[in-house]
Amino acid sequence: MNEEKIGRRNFLKTAVISASTVGAASLAVAQTRSGTKTDSRIAMLPHKELGSTGAKVPILMLGASQRLDPVYDKIMHRCFKEGVTAIDTALSYGWGSSHKAVNNFIKQIGDRKKLWITSKSGSSSPRGLASDLDEALEELGTDYLDLYFMHGINDEDMLDKDYLVLGDKLRKSGKTRFFGFSCHDGNVAELMNKAAKVGGIDAILFRYNFRRYGDLELNRAIDACKNAGIGLIAMKTYGSVPENIQKVVQFTSQNFSIDQAKLKSVWADDRIDSIVSEMDSLRVVRENIAAAKSEEKLSANEFHQLNQLAALTSSYACNGCSQYCESVLQNKVAIADPLRFLMYYECYGKEERARELFHNIPIETRQFNRSELARASAVCPQGINIASRLSKAYEALT
Template sequence: MHGREEMGCEAPADLDRRGFLGAGAGLAAAGMLNGPRATDAQEPSKGVKSELIPTRVLGKTGVPVSILSLGTWNSVGLDRILRTCWAGGLRYVDTAASYNSEPAIARWLKSDASIRKDLFLVTKSAPNTPSRLMAALEKNLAALQTDYVDLIFIHAVGDHGGEASIEWPRSKEFKEAAEAIRRSGKAKFVGFSTHHKEQAQILMNAAEGGFVDAIMVRNNPWTAAEAPMNRALDACHKAGIGLISMKQIAGQQDQDQIARNLPELKQKGLSPYQALLHAIWTDERFSAACVSMRNTDQVRENLEAARTYRPMARADILRLRDACIAAGPTFCAGCDGSCSRAAGTEAELGQLTRALTYHEHHGYREEARRLYRSLDEKARDWRGADLEAAREACPNRLDFARLLPRADELLS
């Protein structure tokens, strides 16, 4: 949910010129990720400011979207979360056929007819081939009980559709499907999401194809300037493709340690989660960050991050990077498979730690086990791998020797 190819796997000492007014590139995103951990304590109308949060134009679409998007993957209490986000000025909601959230969104839209005209609504489906996207979209619309969505994504390109899907963003089939959907008015814009290890190539293909409106992608706010992923983001931005960040908070579990290592955050009134969002928004190429919010306290913290956003200095992003790595994350948003290659193994180390993150960070235990079981035996068998070499190759220095045995214990 989550790249960077071999030349981008060294410790990222340099950051791209874009982003923080001369600093770093964007961060991930996921499928979607949890915000701060807290309890759902208050009613939506309490303690929520009503002004709209800042917006940015989504690429060549020309449409301004909230810089914070509500991700709705398996959200419990979504009715309250939707109302709280709306009261707090958020106007961008992200769902998918597989998120189990479209019916709740339909109820919310039906509760107030005025919502739809001001809402930027995104959904996703995972057809086996782009030509089937229109039929999949029809099912999305039926579940949402609306005549159109603003943006439809092919979900998780690279993971769905096999290796051939890497070429979809520049294929004639996808182009024709996108044109037909836009003509139909059932979706204004068409794009895709990806967290595949070849996502840098997938993005380059989209920039070459020239017909994709938007992409949601995992990334780090400290991606090295010379990394293939950074060049791919530049190519998409130049082509006018709207970029949405996801998975930016995944696996950052020890927030207390990050806060201790960065006492200046408290002085600025920021939590580590809020600082991560500020680092993402500092990259001017990204229009929005999509965050899965599980309760109204998380909503409030993320809305406040959007309202108080100021670009971060390069040195501050580097310090945030170091503090996050020191806190022992369970997920690498910059994974491109370099860890497995360095370790001399066919095991999908990035996928294994992704599944562990679903289980440990998000509490999506069945989804974690499903992902783990979807990997074949070779992809799960990390024994004999050089895990220290894998750690050195990983952009976020995951401690595979600690994480992989726990993944097997919990998910097998």
């Protein structure tokens, strides 16, 4: 079909935009680590400076937690060709195989400097973080990371002196250009506020999507980080709920699919520098890249529909704010984690991964009493029927 005959709506929703269709503005080149220009054959995505690091990153990064093809990963290659030159990986991703697949990919493109590579370690000690960085470099076949995260932290002590000194040491060693943390937990605002105060954190990866815009505490923490020059990268931007639940709002738009609109709503927030998106099919790659390259803004009506969706489906969307629900129970019961893994199962089709993660939850925190959980539901800002959703998680994941 002649591309000119494809309506703008369909074009944005499905087209792979080639270099020739990208506007002149988005062809501006970004500087790489060495100061050389990026390969002109790579179609450019809009870039932003990551906090005040001075480094420019594409506004869309590839999340590499899925199982990648260790021989030739077509998703990584397609992303790269379209300008998604940043990969977010971790020692634990892809059942430990992600680094090796990225290693092979680096060899295939032939120049490490064309990529931005983030990796993470779940170690909770400075010594473990340092040795895990060495292991990550070895597995990735590179002598430096662009960004190294303490993975999924929830303990404010991990922003104390020992860790900040480590970050400084790792930066000075050249093993990583930048240092920061990721967080899935409910105390992300506290961690962000502390990071803004103590310094030494270059970037933070955190859960942020259309469901969080009214969250005053989180907004203040985002402001504090922005003012402190900390780079902010959003993840879990789809705010997913099961598909049949999402259908409560029949999203209509001339320009965007609902998933594209969710991404655009995060990019509309100037404080956010980039989005990590796990793109597990070429269709998703095409849609996300088209949205990233589109200069079209979300309309008030599209925002309104997302707000409606957030309101009508909140009782299926756990925000991870475990400080509310878990703290009112007498015994420690894991709530936020099983509900997150249930989302992986119900919304992303990651059944194996969800079960594996669920089984890592300490057994003693997997016992619950339904009537006691009514107290937890009463304080849940999302209005989740926790007993019912936890039962569903146990049924699906055990």
